[in-house]
Amino acid sequence: MSLLTIEGMDAAEISRLLDLADGFVEVLDRPVPKVPALQGRTIGMLFYEASTRTRMSFERAAKALSADTMSFTPSGSSVSKGESLKDTALTVGSMGPDLFVVRHGSTGAPWRVAEWTGLPVINAGDGAHQHPTQALLDCLTLRQHFGSIDGLRVAIVGDIRHSRVARSTAQAFAAMGASVTFVAPATLLPFDVGGWPVETTSDFDGLIAELDVVYMLRIQQERGGGDVFPSIGEYVNRFGLTRRRADRLPAHTMVLHPGPMNRGVEIDPAVADGPRSLVTKQVANGVAVRMAVLFDQLSGTGSR
Amino acid sequence: MPEVLDRDDLGRALRRIAHEIAERNHGTADLVLLGIPRRGVPLAQRIATVLEEIEGPKPPVGALDISMYRDDIASRPTPTMHGSSVPVDVTDRTVVLVDDVLFTGRTIRAALDAINGFGRPAAVQLAVLVDRGHRQFPIRADFVGKNLPTSGIEEVVVAVEEVDGVDSVRVEVAESPSGLEP
Amino acid sequence: MIILKGGTVFGADQTLADVAVDGGRVVEIGTVAAGPDDRVIDCSGAWVGPGLVDVHVHLREPGQEWKEDIASGSRSAAAGGFTTVVAMPNTEPAVDSGQMARYVHDRGVEAGVVRVVPSGTISLERAGRKLSHIDDLWAAGVRIFTDDGDSVADAGLLRRAMEYIAELGGIVAQHAEDSGLAGRGHMHEGAISSRLGMIGLPSMAETIIVERDIRLVELTGCRYHVQHVSARATIEVIRRAKAAGLPVTAEVAPHHLAFTDRLVESMNPVAKMYPPLRSDEDVAALRVGLADGTIDCVATDHAPHSAHEKDVPFEEAPRGVIGLETAAAAINTSCALPIADFFDRMAVRPGQLLGLETGPLVVGSPGDVTVFDPAANWTPETFVSKSANSPWIGHELTGRVRSTIYGGQVSFQLGEDGQ
Numbered sequence: 001m002s003l004l005t006i007e008g009m010d011a012a013e014i015s016r017l018l019d020l021a022d023g024f025v026e027v028l029d030r031p032v033p034k035v036p037a038l039q040g041r042t043i044g045m046l047f048y049e050a051s052t053r054t055r056m057s058f059e060r061a062a063k064a065l066s067a068d069t070m071s072f073t074p075s076g077s078s079v080s081k082g083e084s085l086k087d088t089a090l091t092v093g094s095m096g097p098d099l100f101v102v103r104h105g106s107t108g109a110p111w112r113v114a115e116w117t118g119l120p121v122i123n124a125g126d127g128a129h130q131h132p133t134q135a136l137l138d139c140l141t142l143r144q145h146f147g148s149i150d151g152l153r154v155a156i157v158g159d160i161r162h163s164r165v166a167r168s169t170a171q172a173f174a175a176m177g178a179s180v181t182f183v184a185p186a187t188l189l190p191f192d193v194g195g196w197p198v199e200t201t202s203d204f205d206g207l208i209a210e211l212d213v214v215y216m217l218r219i220q221q222e223r224g225g226g227d228v229f230p231s232i233g234e235y236v237n238r239f240g241l242t243r244r245r246a247d248r249l250p251a252h253t254m255v256l257h258p259g260p261m262n263r264g265v266e267i268d269p270a271v272a273d274g275p276r277s278l279v280t281k282q283v284a285n286g287v288a289v290r291m292a293v294l295f296d297q298l299s300g301t302g303s304r
Numbered sequence: 305m306p307e308v309l310d311r312d313d314l315g316r317a318l319r320r321i322a323h324e325i326a327e328r329n330h331g332t333a334d335l336v337l338l339g340i341p342r343r344g345v346p347l348a349q350r351i352a353t354v355l356e357e358i359e360g361p362k363p364p365v366g367a368l369d370i371s372m373y374r375d376d377i378a379s380r381p382t383p384t385m386h387g388s389s390v391p392v393d394v395t396d397r398t399v400v401l402v403d404d405v406l407f408t409g410r411t412i413r414a415a416l417d418a419i420n421g422f423g424r425p426a427a428v429q430l431a432v433l434v435d436r437g438h439r440q441f442p443i444r445a446d447f448v449g450k451n452l453p454t455s456g457i458e459e460v461v462v463a464v465e466e467v468d469g470v471d472s473v474r475v476e477v478a479e480s481p482s483g484l485e486p
Numbered sequence: 487m488i489i490l491k492g493g494t495v496f497g498a499d500q501t502l503a504d505v506a507v508d509g510g511r512v513v514e515i516g517t518v519a520a521g522p523d524d525r526v527i528d529c530s531g532a533w534v535g536p537g538l539v540d541v542h543v544h545l546r547e548p549g550q551e552w553k554e555d556i557a558s559g560s561r562s563a564a565a566g567g568f569t570t571v572v573a574m575p576n577t578e579p580a581v582d583s584g585q586m587a588r589y590v591h592d593r594g595v596e597a598g599v600v601r602v603v604p605s606g607t608i609s610l611e612r613a614g615r616k617l618s619h620i621d622d623l624w625a626a627g628v629r630i631f632t633d634d635g636d637s638v639a640d641a642g643l644l645r646r647a648m649e650y651i652a653e654l655g656g657i658v659a660q661h662a663e664d665s666g667l668a669g670r671g672h673m674h675e676g677a678i679s680s681r682l683g684m685i686g687l688p689s690m691a692e693t694i695i696v697e698r699d700i701r702l703v704e705l706t707g708c709r710y711h712v713q714h715v716s717a718r719a720t721i722e723v724i725r726r727a728k729a730a731g732l733p734v735t736a737e738v739a740p741h742h743l744a745f746t747d748r749l750v751e752s753m754n755p756v757a758k759m760y761p762p763l764r765s766d767e768d769v770a771a772l773r774v775g776l777a778d779g780t781i782d783c784v785a786t787d788h789a790p791h792s793a794h795e796k797d798v799p800f801e802e803a804p805r806g807v808i809g810l811e812t813a814a815a816a817i818n819t820s821c822a823l824p825i826a827d828f829f830d831r832m833a834v835r836p837g838q839l840l841g842l843e844t845g846p847l848v849v850g851s852p853g854d855v856t857v858f859d860p861a862a863n864w865t866p867e868t869f870v871s872k873s874a875n876s877p878w879i880g881h882e883l884t885g886r887v888r889s890t891i892y893g894g895q896v897s898f899q900l901g902e903d904g905q
Contacts, residue, residue, distance in 0.1 A: 023385030027372065030388065032421040035372035065372075086797045106799035107682050108753030116797075127801065128683030167683055190680035299377045 001120040003293055004110055005130045006168040011176050018140050021285070021292035025140075028064065028288055038067035041298050044097030045071045046089065046113065047124070048104040053259055053283060054124050054133075058101050061290035067298070070097060085109060086116050093117040099297055102126070120297050128220075131164040134258055135172035137289040141282050142173070142213065145254060150177030155207055156198075157183040157239055158217030158266050161190050161228075165258045166217060170198050181207060183239065187228040188219075204239055208248050215256045216241050216266045232265060239266070246271045254278050309450060309473035314433070314464075317449030318347065321431050322354035324447045329398055334426070335363040336394055340370060340403040340415055341386035346466035347433060348402035366390040368401070373414035388418070395423035404462040406432040406448075409441035434473055436460050488891060489518050490857060493529030496536070496829045497847045505534050505847060505855065510894035512851040525896070527889050529857050535829035536844050537569025537854030537892060538814060539836040541630065541659075542713060542737060542785035544806070545571075545602070547593060549578025554790040554872045556590065559810070560597035562788070562871035564897040566810040567887035569854035570601040570842060571788075575612070576635040582607040584622030591627060599897040601854075603840055605630040608638055608647045608658065615640075617647060624654050629840055632659035634713060637695055639665055644699065648708035657735075657839060659711040660699055662720070663760065667691035672801050674747040674762040682750065684801060687762050689717035696720050700727045703734060711839065712736040714787050716761035718771035725780045735839060737785035738772050740809055740816035741877055745769075749877060755796045755803030756877045759789065773821050776831060783836040786813045790873030808871050812878045814858055818885030828858075853894030862886040 006014075027035055043062045047055050055071075062069045072092055083091075089100070093116075100121045102110040107127035114121040125131040142149050154173050160166040160182045170180045174197035181199040182189060189200055201207060208214075219235070229235045236242065241255065246268065255267070255276045263269045272279060309317065329335055332355050339348030345367045356362035368390065371383040401415050412430060419425060431447035436454045452460060452475070459478040463470050487508040495503045497515055506514040506524075520526045545559035554562075556573070563571045573590050575581030581590060587604040594602020606623035608631050610616040620631065631651055638644045638660065648658050668691040673679050675686025696712055700723065703710045712724060715736045727734040741759065746766055749757040757763060775781040789806025796803050809816075814832065817823065823831065829846075833856070837844025843852055864886050866878045890898035 020382075020385065023369070023371075023387055026369075026385075026387045026389075030390075030421045031393070031423060034421070036417065037372040037377055084794065084798060086794075104799060106801040107684050108801075109799040111753045112797075112799055130683075162683070164683055167681070190683075191675050191686050192677040192680045194677055196681075296382055299382050 001297065002110075002114050002122065003132055003297065004114070004121065004123045006132045006135045006171045007130070009172070009175060014136065014139060014172060014175055017136055017289070017292050017296060018143055020296060021136070021140050021288045024288040024291040024295070025285070027291070034064050034066060036066045037295055038062070038065040038298055041067040042097045043067050043069045043294065044092045044095070044100045045069055046092065046100055046102045046104070047071070047073050048085070048109070049125065051103055051125070053286065054103065057283070057286040058124060058290050060287045061294055064287065065291055065294060067294065070095060085112070089113045089117050093119060099294070122293055122297065125164055128162045128164050129167060131168045133286070133290055133293055134165050135168035136293070137282055137286045138169045138215070138256060139172050139176055140285045140289055141256065141278050144281070144285070145278060146212070149173060152178040152212045153210055154178045154180045154213040154215060155183050155204070155211050156180060156215045156217065157204060157241070159188045159219045160184050160217065161188050162220040163217050169215065170196070174198065183207065185229055185239070202238075205245070208245060209250065211249060211253050213254055213256060214241060214249065217258070218260065218262050218266060236265060241267045241271050243268045243270055246274070246276065249276070256282060259283070307472050307474045308452060311471040314449075314471045314473065317433060318350050319354050321447045321449055322351045322358065325351065325400060325429070325431065326355060326359050328429070328446070332359045332361065332363045334397045335400060336392055336397050337363055337365045337400045337402055338368040338390065338419070339365065340401065340411060341367050342467055343404040343462055343464050344402045346464050347404060351402060351431065364391045368415055368418050370411060370414040370418050373417045375410060375414065388422075390422045393423050394419060394425045396426045398427045398429065399425045400429045400431055402431045404433050404464070405460050406430070406435045406445050407438055409439045409443035412443050413441050433462060434460055487513070487521070487524045488894070488896065489520050489524050489526045490529045490534050490855065490889070490891075491518075491526050493532045493534035493857060494825060495534045495847055496825050500825050507853045507855060507891055507894050510853040512847055512849055512853060512855070515847065515849060527857065527896075527899070529888070531861060532857050532859040532888055533825050533828070534847065534855060534857050535825070536833040536837070536847055536851065537856050537890065538567045538832045539570040539840070539842065539844060540568050540786050540788070540810065540813070541572040541783065541836045541839055542634070543571045543573060543788040543810065544576070544790065545573045546790060547577065548589070552872070553792050556593040556602060557597040558870070558872045559788070559790075560594060560600045560602060562808070562810045562869065564599040564890045564892065565870045565887070566812070567814050567856040567858060567890050567898070568600055568810060569856070569890065569892045569897070570603060570837065570840065571810075572603045572605050572630055572840065574634045575605050575607045575632065580607050580612040581605065581623070582610050582612065582618035584619060584626040587623050587626035587628050600892055604628055605632055605659070607631065608633045609643060612636065614638060614643065617643070617650065620647070620650055620654070624656060628656070630657045630659050630711065632661065632713065634659065634661045637661050637663040637665065641698060641702065645702050645706065648702050648706035648710070652706050652708035655709070657709040657711050659713050660695065661713050662692045662695035662699070664691045664694050667694065671762070672758065673750045674764045676747055676765055678747045678750060687760070689719060689764060689768065692717050692761055693719040693723060696723050700732065700734065703727070703732050707733070709733040709735070714739045714742065714761055714785070715772065715775070715781060716742050716764050716768060718768045721771050721775040721780055725775075728780065735782040736780070737783050737836070738776055738781045739787045740784060740813045740820070741807055743769060743772050743776065743820040744816055745877060750800070753800050755798065755800050756807055756875055756879070758800060758803050758805050759787070759807050760805045776821060777823065777827065783831050783839070784813060784817055785836065786810050790871055791875045792873055796875050806875070808869065808873055808876050811869055811871065812866055812876060812883065814887050815864070815883035815885040816878060818860055819883045853891060855891040856887060857889035858885060859888050860885045
């Protein structure tokens with residue numbers, strides 16, 4: 001019932017959710033972008049990490065489906081009084097939500113909430129592990145732009161090691177038939193990617209003329225991404241999507257970024273705002289994808 | 305099982321509906337036809353074509369997806385969304401909803417809600433190819449192609465060329481008695 | 487008199503015999519006729535051998551009695567077939583003085599179901615800066631010195647400790663973990679940590695410390711014990727040191743012989759301990775090392791944590807699992823050692839580390855005896871310990887402790903007291 005990970009999802013299942021999301025893209029385009037589909041349903045949002053876009057995106061999605069939301073954030077709440085995740089989940093759970101959306105800094109926290117409460121859980125990001133709705137919105141964005149993901153050559157560039165986005169999005173892209181390359185220095189690659197459907201390289205420039213999609217990631221200082229390269233300048237020099245590097249991309253190549261962006265570090269502002277950028281499209285699609293996922297979880301007798 | 309309407313009957317029924325629409329609305333000005341997917345959409349197109357023949361400018365035709373407005377979302381498998389396409393602002397226009405079969409009335413109730421997402425029409429009218437009775441809501445059709453009294457164990461199967469490759473309306477014995485609209 | 491009837495006795499040879507224990511000693515082995523006042527314990531189908539010895543347990547007293555205390559830990563040990571346990575000194579406050587060590591010892595005597603041998607810290611307050619009160623600790627009966635929970639990072643401090651303790655004849659035991667390499671690691675560094683996005687704790691963090699320490703053993707001649715060996719490469723280092731004749735010993739924990747880092751995929755914190763569960767290769771090498779004697783003994787690293795402490799996301803959970811009540815069964819299930827090796831690694835050699843008279847049962851042996859049924863199947867669900875953070879809950883084990891005799895008294899009997 002829950003949506004915890006992209007792992008194990010095949011192209012058919014991803015496509016089914018993208019098709020559903022396409023429908024909600026149309027709904028969001030209506031003069032009144034709201035439907036009563038989840039009227040009377042309540043969504044408990046447990047966001048243990050600072051989050052602007054994901055949290056607002058889920059809120060927007062829930063409201064566009066006429067669901068109610070109960071939001072929990074640690075600051076100024078019982079967490080500062082020492083309440084555990086389990087007690088919070090059980091407390092909020094007893095107020096009658098139909099589903100939890102959980103973001104947490106620790107791997108597996110959404111699994112534990114599902115186990116403790118017995119309710120379906122959508123993983124809105126756990127540690128450096130998974131972020132399935134991000135992967136789905138990235139797929140939707142590529143499918144909209146290119147028509148199909150199958151056969152696309154994608155580079156995911158930057159702090160792969162500490163990135164849940166890389167872990168989920170790479171799996172989803174690969175499941176949809178893209179060929180994915182991780183581009184990073186050894187200190188920012190996961191220790192062992194054997195068995196992952198990806199190639200790895202530290203030679204961004206060697207790859208750049210062959211790409212359909214460049215997916216830039218932020219350096220995650222807060223997850224231990226500090227002190228893993230000599231200096232920002234040297235990092236930008238080798239792995240930043242500078243204007244000069246962007247000019248070498250094929251004309252049709254598009255740029256994605258999950259946000260928040262460190263302009264001037266991994267991506268030049270002119271590229272971020274330029275014609276190749278699908279960044280705002282990603283954000284818009286995030287709402288439709290989350291509507292699809294919420295609707296899929298809470299409507300009907302379930303398809304899974 | 306017996307075919308109730310064949311290709312020609314179906315064409316005649318739609319033609320008659322078009323005439324009634326034109327008569328009731330004194331022409332086609334300010335009309336917009338919204339078909340309910342899937343078979344309501346091609347039926348709306350055909351009615352609009354007839355209206356163009358008999359009255360002049362073809363009224364705009366769109367599709368109104370009601371899947372997000374159903375009252376049984378929780379109790380049925382996750383529905384397929386067909387997508388709405390409403391070509392004009394419906395505010396202050398007369399909307400004619402077009403569907404293939406009118407049964408319990410629940411689809412039309414959902415459609416009335418769905419229209420609100422696109423504006424505030426001056427009036428909403430309903431055209432259906434077949435009215436098979438068994439209403440569960442205070443809803444009636446303004447324009448009916450064929451009244452077809454049925455029992456609960458029967459099913460009205462409408463085929464239209466654009467979707468099914470053939471035009472026909474047949475009554476079949478349902479495999480499981482349906483309490484809901486198809 | 488207690489008569490242990492009809493078991494296979496680990497004695498001069500392994501034969502079916504009765505063992506009689508009286509006045510704290512083994513008084514007869516052979517066919518023993520029971521008198522009216524004797525307590526006869528049926529041992530048919532079971533092994534009868536010297537009481538098990540665990541050189542590495544955390545009894546949490548003083549300071550963390552909600553997890554365990556010396557009395558509850560003692561009962562847990564008895565239920566696991568142990569007659570001697572070494573309490574680790576990382577309590578609050580730490581056992582860095584003779585007074586603290588005597589407290590632990592005395593509380594063990596009060597509980598009275600297992601011999602509780604205190605160990606002492608290497609550094610004052612276990613802070614890794616100054617030497618602890620080594621002489622006082624020695625006088626209070628401490629034989630094993632360790633800062634367990636943390637590695638002694640400062641090689642200069644460790645050298646001074648080894649020089650000092652070598653003169654006394656004590657043992658320096660090391661929790662081998664280089665803090666720079668271990669970082670904030672939560673689990674074994676490998677394919678699974680990479681996939682789960684958790685910071686990995688590489689095997690090398692252990693091996694590199696043991697390699698360094700063995701240089702200090704060469705220099706000082708101090709007896710050196712590697713705690714909870716987890717990595718294949720570490721076993722190689724120990725094997726070479728032993729071949730060179732250095733006074734090096736090692737222990738392995740039952741969970742490292744049974745589980746790999748795949749258990750972490752459950753996200754359940756019962757899979758969290760340091761050193762972490764490692765790879766298939768490591769587990770295979772540990773089993774070989776225990777079988778061939780490179781690893782001297784099994785030690786549980788019994789580390790109780792209460793439910794509320796483990797009911798958190800994996801990365802936030804404290805490290806450690808309990809092990810006393812499942813150790814014998816787990817070793818039998820994972821390694822299927824023959825009777826002689828089983829008692830050698832679980833009783834004789836760990837006892838020798840402490841200077842106890844452990845050995846095959848003969849007339850005159852201490853009245854510490856364990857009866858273990860190697861064929862009994864069971865699934866752990868509940869525990870005598872105050873805590874239940876066991877990775878074996880729900881896993882079927884083969885082999886079960888039936889009776890424990892400590893100092894000539896029955897300290898545990900399966901089937902009694904709701905067991």
